[in-house]
Every structure is written in structure tokens, then in C-alpha cells.
Amino acid sequence: MPELFNKILIANRGEIAVRVIRACRALNIKTVTVYSTADKYAVHTLMGDESYEIGPPPPLESYLNIDKIIDAAKKSGAQAIHPAYGFLAENPLFAQACIDNDFVFIGSTPESIRLMGNKVESRIKMADAGVPLIPGMKSSGTDIAEFKKAADDAGYPVLIKAAAGGGGKGMRVVHKPEDIEVAVEGAQREAKSAFGDDTIYLEKYIINPRHIEFQVLADAHGSTVHVFERECSIQRRHQKIVEETPSIAVSPELREKMGAVAVAVTKAADYVNAGTVEFLLDPDGKFYFLEMNTRIQVEHPITEEVAGVDLVVEQIRIASGFPMSDHFKNLTQRGHAIECRIYAEDAGNNFMPSIGKILMYKEPTGPGIRVDSGVIQDSEVGIDYDPILAKLIVWGEDRDSARARMIRALNEYKILGIRHSIKYLADIVAHPKFGSGETYTNFIETNFSDWEYDTDANLETALAAAAVVNGRQKPTVGSGQAAQQNYNPWLTLGAWRIGE
Amino acid sequence: MxxxxxxxxxxxxxxxxxxxxxxxxxxxxxxxxxxxxxxxxxxxxxxxxxxxxxxxxxxxxxxxxxxxxxxxxIPSDDVGAGGGAGGLETDPSKVFAPMPGKVVKVMVAEGDPVEPKKHLVIVEAMKMEHIVVSKGTGKVKAVNFAVGDQVDTDTPIVELELDE
Structure with a gap:
């Protein structure tokens, strides 16, 4: 009979480290945190039962340094290591290093992580397993006839892409056969000048796709299940920012079909533990495998809310050697959940990362609200790491009530001192096109490319508030600068309060 | 008051x-x-x-x-301080990093001509790159940082001599 671990090291930081610690606490497992010198007083650091410094702020010297993390694990006597997401989570060398040093890696096997991390190899393997892929060329081409044939096979419209890829450079959408020659030549030239490499290939162009992914879970005893879908079509620069489940575009029949493929992918990869299978879904209900993420996802909480499960607890149980809990074999979806990612990025200024001290921090609470956060009031947000601060997750009986709750909760969420995306997210969720479920992957580009704060209406009121908050201070507070010769009202203010 | x-x-x-x-x-x-x-x-x-x-x-x-x-x-006599990061509009001949970070690319050298939106330097922070651009026409007077340097927002990263 397997036994749960009694101590786990969490090789991560921020909100997801906090999330994993909470799962450990719920299982009465001791936790070991690791931190870079930038995170000495971070929320996750101090939540551990033990905590070890692993180096300076740059990730390569701390959170990505396998040797230092293994050393900390040895020092602590932990039995297992949870990588969470990002950093070393999908690095097969780390999974292997854990095993080689007699720690259980809470995730899949190094072999399956390596396979799914290689996009070319994994697509070939999945095609062999009968998993639908976006039709197109298997490799790059140079001859026009090759492109014409591939386009005819895939069906128009088609997309011509630079192999070196990125930022839309060398990309062409072609709607009819007579345009393909010009497009191929143009794409080659553009790819050559942008990337110094004119290798291009062709695939079917999916109009108005949605990003639909399936949560999967597999144990070491032969059970593999899916835990329904998540729709993550709302993306900015390929970064998901709003996620929901169920998807308005997935019918029960389609769910069964896609879920079966997700399970097939998981089995074909010999995958164990929690993972995510990503698809593109077109408006006709055709879907195509994109990739598999071999880790717990940022957006896993919406699945937990709707399925009534704790995925991180289950990860730990499975890694301990237990068969998956019985309730995973009989899951139903209850209501609707939405997640918004709160980033330290200035939504009003081209999403410039924002750093500094959080001077005011008020989380929303109340019915249906969950906040997974890695910061508190007075936290310092630095330049070294991913700018995610927290995730706001709401649950409602249906999509409309979840939406209303999300807007309510975002309106109550106050973070001052650094810039962030809360108001932007509230406007996204409140947008009529979001309401009607027209959530395609181009949603942001189409509806929010020129979003900005509407400051005109409230500038005077904001100035009045600024005057009050400064007037309340003692004169010594505030400047911290050298005494100024000129008359300065800030130095003459007494301690006083409005209304007295 | x-x-x-x-x-x-x-x-x-x-x-x-x-x-x-x-x-x-x-x-x-x-x-x-x-x-x-x-x-x-x-x-x-x-x-x-x-x-x-x-x-x-x-x-x-x-x-x-x-x-x-x-x-x-709060306006201060010390014009240089915090010039880059705040809402404070400073002398366009002094170009600041938008936030503290690391210089990953320098695209101009002393004496180079500049025009508005000309890319001067790329600063990396929080895994993202930010292009620092010129706001006027003129030439580069000084480049105060090199690739690999850490920059703050208080010292101008590039100084320009702008046409009046």
C-alpha cells in the first residue's frame, strides 16, 4: 500500500508555489521552499516549513539551476519535488535529475516530457496514433508545384509560414490557387530578410479558431481520464489572459469526441500525472491537435471549480503511487468558471511591465470567488520574473452569472503602487462579444487593440483624492528628498484630517 | 490649501x-x-x-x-530624479529607460543622427524587451551604458543634442 510523502520541495515561486503549498498542507505534508535572493521575503518563501536560498535573482542562477535545487532537496530530506509550471517544469533533464537523486518528480516521466517537448517528433507520433493535425506540408518546401499540391490537399484558404517564424513575418494567407505563386515568393523574401532564412511551409488556414484544451490525468495503474475542456481563446501576443470552462462552442457530443482524443494522446505519450492537451477548434466543429503541456497549467483552477476536484492534491497522490481517486472516474461539470490573470503590466501603456512596491492590496471575496495570489500588501514586484501577480477565479451557476461575478470581483480588486491589467480585464469580460461567446483567438486584436484608460471623466476627482491623501500625511513623510529652498507646501503641512 | x-x-x-x-x-x-x-x-x-x-x-x-x-x-526642483519612470515630462534630450533592466542592444553611437522614433537602445526586463526611442531630431551626444549593463530610471541611458 503506497504512502503519501511526508515532505515535498516546491521548485518554484509566486502564486503557483503558494498553490502547491496549500495542497501539501491539505494533505498534512511538510513543505520546503526555495528562493532567490530577490525572493528572500516573498510570500511563497515564508510559507514553507523550511526554506533554502538557491542563488541570485537571474533565473539561470537560481530557479533554473538544477544542482542547487537538488542540493536544497537533499539538505531538507524531502522525498519528492513539485516543479509547478514554468522554470524547470517541462525540462526532462530536471525530471531525470530528480530520479537519479532518489527524489520523486511530481509529474510525468522524462521520456514523455521529452517527446511532447519536441513539437515535430510529437506530431509524427500523434499522427500515427490517429490524432487529427492541421492538414499541411510535413516539412518545408521550395518548389511551387509542391506548395500547389499541398494547398489542394489541405483545402483553401491556406497559410504560408516561415519556418523560423514569429511576429507574422513571412506569413501569407492565400484564398485561391491563382494567388499562391506570388504569395510563396513574397513569403520567402520576407522570411529571408526577417530571419535570414527563407525556409517556408504551408498548412490549412483555420478561420476564427478557438483555443480549446483538455485537462487530462493518468495514474501509474493504467487509468487515464480527461477532466473536460477549458477555452483559452482570449490571448494577447499568444499569452492567455482569460480562460473559461465549459466552452460555449463545445457540445456534449463534441466534448466526448475531443475528450477521447485527449485521452488517446495521453496514452500514446505514455504519460502519467496531470497534463493538458491543446487543440484548435474551427467554427464547423473540426478540431486539430496543437501540443501537449506536460505540467499543471496556470489555468487549472477553473477545471477544479467546475469538476469539484483538487488537481494538485491528486498530482501528489498519484506521484506517491496511489491509483487516482475514485471520483475522477465519475466526474460531472457543475456550473461555469472563469479565470482572469492579473499581470504587473501597464494595460494603459502598451503592457509595459511595471515594478515597484504594492502599496495597497485588496482582494475581492464573497460568493463564488477564489484568488490564487503570490503577493500581498508591501510585496516588491521586481524585474526578474514573469509578471503574473495573481489569478482571479470565479464560479457561477451558468456563464452569465459567472461573468457578472467576475466583473463584480474585478471591480473590487484594488492594487495600487504598480500598474496592472485589472480594468482591462473587466472591460474584456464585460464586452458584448465576450457575452455572446464570440471568443476567437483574434478577439483581442479585433476588439481591444486600442484600449486605454478613460481618465478624462475622473481626473479632477482623482486629483482631489491625491490632495486628501497627501494632506493627511505628516510633513516629513513623502519627499525623502533633500530639503528644498523654494517654498513648498508639502513641507508646511501639519498633521490634519479632512473634516476636522 | x-x-x-x-x-x-x-x-x-x-x-x-x-x-x-x-x-x-x-x-x-x-x-x-x-x-x-x-x-x-x-x-x-x-x-x-x-x-x-x-x-x-x-x-x-x-x-x-x-x-x-x-x-x-509631486513636482520637485530636482528635475533629473525619477524622470524616466513617472508621468513627468522631462527634457527630451535626456533619454531614460522606461524601467530598470538590462541593456541587451545598443543601436546608436556618439555622433549618429536621430529622428523621432529612431530606435536607440533595447532594455530587457521581466522577460520582455523594450525599445527606447528618440523623441526628437538631432544627433547622439553620449551613450552612457553598454550591452550587459544594468540601468535604472534615474540616469539617462542616452543623451542627445536636439535641433531647436
Missing amino acids: NFEFVYDGETKTVDLKENRFATFGDDKAPVEIESTPDGRIFLRNGGIIKEIHAVSNGDKTFVDIDGTLFEFT
């Missing part, structure tokens, strides 16, 4: 009258604003009230009204 703030490059004056009404030097109706003993701030108009959120730190004051964020800076 008069307060001065810099917002979006402009100096704004607020007059807090009777410690309760704020006016702005024109015909606009005054804003009636109160604060609680524990420091929360709200507007009142008869029976209608509305809570807003504000906090200050150093020369910066941050305000949230209905989710819209405002950042005000």
Missing part, C-alpha cells in the same frame, strides 16, 4: 477648501471629498457616496477610481 501635482507632463493645481471641497481653478463644480479616521476616502453628494482608493509613497500618489488608475507626481 493648494496642492500641485504633475500628471501626464502637466502641472495640475488643486485647492482643498474647508478641508472638504476640492476645486480646480475654473468653473467646474467642486468635488466634495471626505476621509475616514482610518484613511479611506470617499465622495459624497447628499446621500450618494462612492469609495475611491488612493495611497502615496515618496513623491508619487496612486489613485483608483472605478478601476481607472492615476499616477501623480
Whole structure:
């Protein structure tokens, strides 16, 4: 009979480290945190039962340094290591290093992580397993006839892409056969000048796709299940920012079909533990495998809310050697959940990362609200790491009530001192096109490319508030600068309060 | 009592009258604003009230009204300080990094001509790159940092000699 671990090291930081610690606490497992010198007083650091410094702020010297993390694990006597997401989570060398040093890696096997991390190899393997892929060329081409044939096979419209890829450079959408020659030549030239490499290939162009992914879970005893879908079509620069489940575009029949493929992918990869299978879904209900993420996802909480499960607890149980809990074999979806990612990025200024001290921090609470956060009031947000601060997750009986709750909760969420995306997210969720479920992957580009704060209406009121908050201070507070010769009202203010 | 703030490059004056009404030097109706003993701030108009959120730190004051964020800076004689990061519009011949970070690319050298939006330097912070651009026409007077250097927002990263 397997036994749960009694101590786990969490090789991560921020909100997801906090999330994993909470799962450990719920299982009465001791936790070991690791931190870079930038995170000495971070929320996750101090939540551990033990905590070890692993180096300076740059990730390569701390959170990505396998040797230092293994050393900390040895020092602590932990039995297992949870990588969470990002950093070393999908690095097969780390999974292997854990095993080689007699720690259980809470995730899949190094072999399956390596396979799914290689996009070319994994697509070939999945095609062999009968998993639908976006039709197109298997490799790059140079001859026009090759492109014409591939386009005819895939069906128009088609997309011509630079192999070196990125930022839309060398990309062409072609709607009819007579345009393909010009497009191929143009794409080659553009790819050559942008990337110094004119290798291009062709695939079917999916109009108005949605990003639909399936949560999967597999144990070491032969059970593999899916835990329904998540729709993550709302993306900015390929970064998901709003996620929901169920998807308005997935019918029960389609769910069964896609879920079966997700399970097939998981089995074909010999995958164990929690993972995510990503698809593109077109408006006709055709879907195509994109990739598999071999880790717990940022957006896993919406699945937990709707399925009534704790995925991180289950990860730990499975890694301990237990068969998956019985309730995973009989899951139903209850209501609707939405997640918004709160980033330290200035939504009003081209999403410039924002750093500094959080001077005011008020989380929303109340019915249906969950906040997974890695910061508190007075936290310092630095330049070294991913700018995610927290995730706001709401649950409602249906999509409309979840939406209303999300807007309510975002309106109550106050973070001052650094810039962030809360108001932007509230406007996204409140947008009529979001309401009607027209959530395609181009949603942001189409509806929010020129979003900005509407400051005109409230500038005077904001100035009045600024005057009050400064007037309340003692004169010594505030400047911290050298005494100024000129008359300065800030130095003459007494301690006083409005209304007295 | 008069307060001065810099917002979006402009100096704004607020007059807090009777410690309760704020006016702005024109015909606009005054804003009636109160604060609680524990420091929360709200507007009142008869029976209608509305809570807003504000906090200050150093020369910066941050305000949230209905989710819209405002950042005000108390004007200072020390023009250089914090010039890059705040809402303070500074001398365009001094170019600051938008935030502290690491210089990953320098695209100009001393003497190079510049025009508006000309890319000068790329700074990396939080896994993202930010292109620092020129705001005027002229030439490069000095490049104060090299690739690999850490920059803050208080020292100009590039200095320009701009045409008048």
C-alpha cells in the first residue's frame, strides 16, 4: 500500500508555489521552499516549513539551476519535488535529475516530457496514433508545384509560414490557387530578410479558431481520464489572459469526441500525472491537435471549480503511487468558471511591465470567488520574473452569472503602487462579444487593440483624492528628498484630517 | 490649501477648501471629498457616496477610481530624479529607460543622427524587451551604458543634442 510523502520541495515561486503549498498542507505534508535572493521575503518563501536560498535573482542562477535545487532537496530530506509550471517544469533533464537523486518528480516521466517537448517528433507520433493535425506540408518546401499540391490537399484558404517564424513575418494567407505563386515568393523574401532564412511551409488556414484544451490525468495503474475542456481563446501576443470552462462552442457530443482524443494522446505519450492537451477548434466543429503541456497549467483552477476536484492534491497522490481517486472516474461539470490573470503590466501603456512596491492590496471575496495570489500588501514586484501577480477565479451557476461575478470581483480588486491589467480585464469580460461567446483567438486584436484608460471623466476627482491623501500625511513623510529652498507646501503641512 | 501635482507632463493645481471641497481653478463644480479616521476616502453628494482608493509613497500618489488608475507626481526642483519612470515630462534630450533592466542592444553611437522614433537602445526586463526611442531630431551626444549593463530610471541611458 503506497504512502503519501511526508515532505515535498516546491521548485518554484509566486502564486503557483503558494498553490502547491496549500495542497501539501491539505494533505498534512511538510513543505520546503526555495528562493532567490530577490525572493528572500516573498510570500511563497515564508510559507514553507523550511526554506533554502538557491542563488541570485537571474533565473539561470537560481530557479533554473538544477544542482542547487537538488542540493536544497537533499539538505531538507524531502522525498519528492513539485516543479509547478514554468522554470524547470517541462525540462526532462530536471525530471531525470530528480530520479537519479532518489527524489520523486511530481509529474510525468522524462521520456514523455521529452517527446511532447519536441513539437515535430510529437506530431509524427500523434499522427500515427490517429490524432487529427492541421492538414499541411510535413516539412518545408521550395518548389511551387509542391506548395500547389499541398494547398489542394489541405483545402483553401491556406497559410504560408516561415519556418523560423514569429511576429507574422513571412506569413501569407492565400484564398485561391491563382494567388499562391506570388504569395510563396513574397513569403520567402520576407522570411529571408526577417530571419535570414527563407525556409517556408504551408498548412490549412483555420478561420476564427478557438483555443480549446483538455485537462487530462493518468495514474501509474493504467487509468487515464480527461477532466473536460477549458477555452483559452482570449490571448494577447499568444499569452492567455482569460480562460473559461465549459466552452460555449463545445457540445456534449463534441466534448466526448475531443475528450477521447485527449485521452488517446495521453496514452500514446505514455504519460502519467496531470497534463493538458491543446487543440484548435474551427467554427464547423473540426478540431486539430496543437501540443501537449506536460505540467499543471496556470489555468487549472477553473477545471477544479467546475469538476469539484483538487488537481494538485491528486498530482501528489498519484506521484506517491496511489491509483487516482475514485471520483475522477465519475466526474460531472457543475456550473461555469472563469479565470482572469492579473499581470504587473501597464494595460494603459502598451503592457509595459511595471515594478515597484504594492502599496495597497485588496482582494475581492464573497460568493463564488477564489484568488490564487503570490503577493500581498508591501510585496516588491521586481524585474526578474514573469509578471503574473495573481489569478482571479470565479464560479457561477451558468456563464452569465459567472461573468457578472467576475466583473463584480474585478471591480473590487484594488492594487495600487504598480500598474496592472485589472480594468482591462473587466472591460474584456464585460464586452458584448465576450457575452455572446464570440471568443476567437483574434478577439483581442479585433476588439481591444486600442484600449486605454478613460481618465478624462475622473481626473479632477482623482486629483482631489491625491490632495486628501497627501494632506493627511505628516510633513516629513513623502519627499525623502533633500530639503528644498523654494517654498513648498508639502513641507508646511501639519498633521490634519479632512473634516476636522 | 493648494496642492500641485504633475500628471501626464502637466502641472495640475488643486485647492482643498474647508478641508472638504476640492476645486480646480475654473468653473467646474467642486468635488466634495471626505476621509475616514482610518484613511479611506470617499465622495459624497447628499446621500450618494462612492469609495475611491488612493495611497502615496515618496513623491508619487496612486489613485483608483472605478478601476481607472492615476499616477501623480509631486513636482520637485530636482528635475533629473525619477524622470524616466513617472508621468513627468522631462527634457527630451535626456533619454531614460522606461524601467530598470538590462541593456541587451545598443543601436546608436556618439555622433549618429536621430529622428523621432529612431530606435536607440533595447532594455530587457521581466522577460520582455523594450525599445527606447528618440523623441526628437538631432544627433547622439553620449551613450552612457553598454550591452550587459544594468540601468535604472534615474540616469539617462542616452543623451542627445536636439535641433531647436
